[in-house]
Amino acid sequence: MRSYFRQRTMQSAISLFGLVVLVFFLARLTGNPTDLLLPVDTPLAVREEFAARHGFDQPMLVQFGRYLLDLLQFDFGESLRDGRPALQMVLQAFPTTLLLSFWAMLISLVIAIVTGSIAAWRPGGVFDRIASLISLAGASIPNFWIAIVGVLVFSVWLRALPTSGTGTPWHWIMPVTVLFVRPCGVLTQVVRSSMIDALASPYVKTARARGVRSRVVIFGHALRNAMLPVVTVAGDQAAGMVNGAVIAETVFGFPGIGKLMIDSIMFRDFAVIQAAVMVTAVAIFVLNILIDLAYALLDPRVRHG
Amino acid sequence: MTGHLLEVENLSVRFHSRGKIVDAVRSVSWHLDRGETLAILGESGSGKSVSASAVMGLIDTPPGEILSGSIRFDGRGILGLSAKDQRELNGRRIAMIFQDTLAALNPVHTLGHQISESMTAHGIPAERARTRAIELLARVGIPEPERRFNEYPHQFSGGQRQRVMIAAAIAMEPDVLIADEPTSALDVTVQAGILKLLKELQAENGMGILMITHDLGVVAEIADRVVVMSQGEVVEQGPLAEVLGAPRHAYTRRLLEAVPGRHGYPAARDLSSEALIEIRGLSKYYGVSAGVLKTPTGREIKALDDVSLTLNKGEVLGVVGESGSGKTTLVNTLLGLVDPTKGEVLYRGKSMLGPGNREIARNVQVVFQDPTASLNPRMKVGRIIAEPWAIHRGVLPRAEWPRRVAELLEQVGLRPEHADRYPHQFSGGQRQRIAIARALALKPEVIICDEAVSALDVSIQAQVIQLLKDLRRDHGLSYLFIAHDLPVVRDFADRTIVMQGGRIVESGITAEIFEHPRHPYTQKLLASRPVEERMRGHITEPAE
Numbered sequence: 106m107r108s109y110f111r112q113r114t115m116q117s118a119i120s121l122f123g124l125v126v127l128v129f130f131l132a133r134l135t136g137n138p139t140d141l142l143l144p145v146d147t148p149l150a151v152r153e154e155f156a157a158r159h160g161f162d163q164p165m166l167v168q169f170g171r172y173l174l175d176l177l178q179f180d181f182g183e184s185l186r187d188g189r190p191a192l193q194m195v196l197q198a199f200p201t202t203l204l205l206s207f208w209a210m211l212i213s214l215v216i217a218i219v220t221g222s223i224a225a226w227r228p229g230g231v232f233d234r235i236a237s238l239i240s241l242a243g244a245s246i247p248n249f250w251i252a253i254v255g256v257l258v259f260s261v262w263l264r265a266l267p268t269s270g271t272g273t274p275w276h277w278i279m280p281v282t283v284l285f286v287r288p289c290g291v292l293t294q295v296v297r298s299s300m301i302d303a304l305a306s307p308y309v310k311t312a313r314a315r316g317v318r319s320r321v322v323i324f325g326h327a328l329r330n331a332m333l334p335v336v337t338v339a340g341d342q343a344a345g346m347v348n349g350a351v352i353a354e355t356v357f358g359f360p361g362i363g364k365l366m367i368d369s370i371m372f373r374d375f376a377v378i379q380a381a382v383m384v385t386a387v388a389i390f391v392l393n394i395l396i397d398l399a400y401a402l403l404d405p406r407v408r409h410g
Numbered sequence: 411m412t413g414h415l416l417e418v419e420n421l422s423v424r425f426h427s428r429g430k431i432v433d434a435v436r437s438v439s440w441h442l443d444r445g446e447t448l449a450i451l452g453e454s455g456s457g458k459s460v461s462a463s464a465v466m467g468l469i470d471t472p473p474g475e476i477l478s479g480s481i482r483f484d485g486r487g488i489l490g491l492s493a494k495d496q497r498e499l500n501g502r503r504i505a506m507i508f509q510d511t512l513a514a515l516n517p518v519h520t521l522g523h524q525i526s527e528s529m530t531a532h533g534i535p536a537e538r539a540r541t542r543a544i545e546l547l548a549r550v551g552i553p554e555p556e557r558r559f560n561e562y563p564h565q566f567s568g569g570q571r572q573r574v575m576i577a578a579a580i581a582m583e584p585d586v587l588i589a590d591e592p593t594s595a596l597d598v599t600v601q602a603g604i605l606k607l608l609k610e611l612q613a614e615n616g617m618g619i620l621m622i623t624h625d626l627g628v629v630a631e632i633a634d635r636v637v638v639m640s641q642g643e644v645v646e647q648g649p650l651a652e653v654l655g656a657p658r659h660a661y662t663r664r665l666l667e668a669v670p671g672r673h674g675y676p677a678a679r680d681l682s683s684e685a686l687i688e689i690r691g692l693s694k695y696y697g698v699s700a701g702v703l704k705t706p707t708g709r710e711i712k713a714l715d716d717v718s719l720t721l722n723k724g725e726v727l728g729v730v731g732e733s734g735s736g737k738t739t740l741v742n743t744l745l746g747l748v749d750p751t752k753g754e755v756l757y758r759g760k761s762m763l764g765p766g767n768r769e770i771a772r773n774v775q776v777v778f779q780d781p782t783a784s785l786n787p788r789m790k791v792g793r794i795i796a797e798p799w800a801i802h803r804g805v806l807p808r809a810e811w812p813r814r815v816a817e818l819l820e821q822v823g824l825r826p827e828h829a830d831r832y833p834h835q836f837s838g839g840q841r842q843r844i845a846i847a848r849a850l851a852l853k854p855e856v857i858i859c860d861e862a863v864s865a866l867d868v869s870i871q872a873q874v875i876q877l878l879k880d881l882r883r884d885h886g887l888s889y890l891f892i893a894h895d896l897p898v899v900r901d902f903a904d905r906t907i908v909m910q911g912g913r914i915v916e917s918g919i920t921a922e923i924f925e926h927p928r929h930p931y932t933q934k935l936l937a938s939r940p941v942e943e944r945m946r947g948h949i950t951e952p953a954e
């Protein structure tokens with residue numbers, strides 16, 4: 106297990122370095138921050154002074170070298186907008202997004218496991234057909250549409266839910282909904298199909314031939330095996346939540362990392378973009394390791410392989 | 411009251427699937443008494459397992475439907491019991507073991523848990539179940555039972571898994587043990603051990619055994635009485651000696667006729683000494699590496715170790731070995747799928763290895779074990795057979811393809827119009843014929859048969875072997891015939907090579923190998939198949 110961690114950390118380090126390079130140059134492809142941040146009529150001398158202060162006058166490779174050196178000391182630089190350390194801004198926004206994703210994922214999994222298992226019990230039955238239709242719809246509807254329609258219906262027409270902010274639990278309902286619908290639809294379908302396979306498997310037949318109770322057959326034997334593909338897909342969906350968070354947080358003015366990223370991109374706030382991308386990437390690497398661990402926990406064949 | 415322990419009477423079961431109705435069994439009757447072994451013998455699709463599933467309450471409605479009949483166990487009707495009553499019976503009084511042990515055991519639970527479960531499900535406290543499970547593991551011959559109690563199915567060999575299945579089945583000392591093809595997936599030496607174990611257990615606790623099998627050898631070895639099934643009906647039943655010695659039904663006679671190893675050895679033929687394939691000192695080692703950097707540990711697995719052999723023109727060379735003997739690596743090396751560590755493979759004196767051997771490759775074709783897997787399900791048969799011509803351009807002009815496909819189909823005993831169908835529309839035996847037609851497309855000199863008949867029912871097996879013989883006669887083909895099954899080789903091969911652990915341990919004229927095996931492993935292989943001998947005993951000396 107320890108060699109596994111060493112291996113994973115080394116792989117992650119290589120990928121992270123690639124990401125560092127990519128983010129740095131891609132961000133600079135989008136335009137010159139000097140033009141964007143300073144008023145149009147700023148005198149040339151002021152412009153040059155601004156560029157020199159932030160190092161924008163240096164050759165690209167020198168900028169890159171300095172950026173790397175700073176990174177090694179966990180210094181992502183300062184925000185161009187308000188001068189706060191970029192990392193600090195990102196870490197402040199991060200827990201909000203984490204919590205948002207956590208609730209969305211938890212709700213997705215609970216609904217998917219319950220619905221998918223019941224649907225698998227009688228494939229082609231009434232419940233299965235309704236569940237399949239709804240989950241397919243959930244997996245296909247774009248989340249920005251849900252966000253906009255949600256605001257229109259619940260905030261504008263019904264005036265039941267707030268449109269932005271994080272003050273009360275009511276503020277969380279719509280953002281969480283926007284995030285969970287899609288993973289929930291996808292996961293329900295995965296649970297359903299892997300549960301159908303598991304229930305038809307020879308080991309379920311063996312358990313029945315032993316006189317094991319139906320409840321134990323379903324939860325102890327079938328569901329445990331059916332969870333393996335679900336864990337993999339849930340991991341993918343969780344990583345994909347960053348995309349959803351960008352939309353949900355932007356639409357609902359939710360102060361998470363997604364909104365921070367969008368704002369920083371609009372502003373060419375390089376240091377914050379870089380810090381946000383790096384923190385997200387590290388989070389996704391950690392998530393992947395957790396998923397591998399969960400998988401090894403569920404499947405002894407992985408543990409011994 | 412008839413007094414039989416388990417009795418099935420006039421059972422008819424129908425399955426509905428996708429609008430089709432399949433009558434799986436029609437009016438099947440049989441009975442089993444304490445301490446006896448009843449074999450239900452049938453080929454695939456004969457419905458031999460259906461009545462056993464009905465006994466265990468494993469036929470779900472839908473798709474199944476029990477049309478008529480009754481099942482009595484210990485004097486009590488048990489067909490259509492409530493789920494609760496069925497659970498009382500299953501595992502406690504009637505237990506069942508299955509063929510594919512890797513699939514039939516739950517991969518995520520320890521074997522100890524699964525054995526204990528067959529006791530805890532019937533109210534035995536967990537601690538006592540554990541103690542008993544360890545005793546049972548020891549009883550069925552698993553070394554170090556305490557430690558292995560906590561291991562998972564994939565950590566056991568196939569034979570050991572079947573022993574564990576048996577341990578779980580006998581945990582509650584059932585009156586009846588139903589064994590559904592328990593040895594079909596196992597090597598012959600392992601198979602013999604399992605059958606011996608079942609007989610010992612039966613002698614100890616007097617349970618009745620219902621053995622469901624397609625293997626006449628297993629029947630001859632273990633059964634007291636036999637039920638022969640074909641197409642959902644019982645065609646014949648009676649004491650073993652009667653059914654095997656004086657079969658009354660035509661189907662049983664055909665089945666017996668088809669058993670390999672009954673017709674003596676292939677007649678000694680004048681073999682040419684023109685060598686087609688020569689293998690010299692072929693070795694394939696796999697290094698064992700460990701850690702992040704995959705540093706070699708210096709340990710090596712010798713999949714093939716200094717193997718030399720010659721295949722002459724017109725000859726059938728049998729290669730026999732159990733799993734792990736190196737058969738598969740040998741085939742893969744010949745096909746260029748694996749690069750050997752050492753040694754060379756010559757075809758008519760030219761190396762077959764490395765690039766630029768396409769012309770040579772044309773002359774050596776292969777037929778694999780599983781025709782379902784080796785034929786592309788999305789291609790029509792005509793295209794499958796024509797594919798070699800698409801790969802080796804210039805062999806046959808495109809306009810000629812349909813005519814030649816029709817010819818090939820006729821050669822392998824199919825009809826020209828079959829070219830327009832898909833593989834799934836054929837039976838297993840027919841699919842293997844299609845695979846043979848494809849192998850013939852390039853007019854090869856050598857066909858490698860890699861377990862080519864192992865997955866087929868005996869009667870089909872015999873037909874495919876006959877086809878291979880006819881093709882050899884008509885086209886002067888040579889075969890490298892690889893099998894784990896001795897009797898088939900005995901019927902067909904001129905010379906036989908026995909492999910173990912990557913090495914050739916014995917080789918010679920087939921009759922010599924079978925009559926006077928010199929190497930202990932060959933002797934063990936032959937000894938673990940006394941069943942054919944016994945069966946021949948039954949057949950040549952009809953019941954008194």
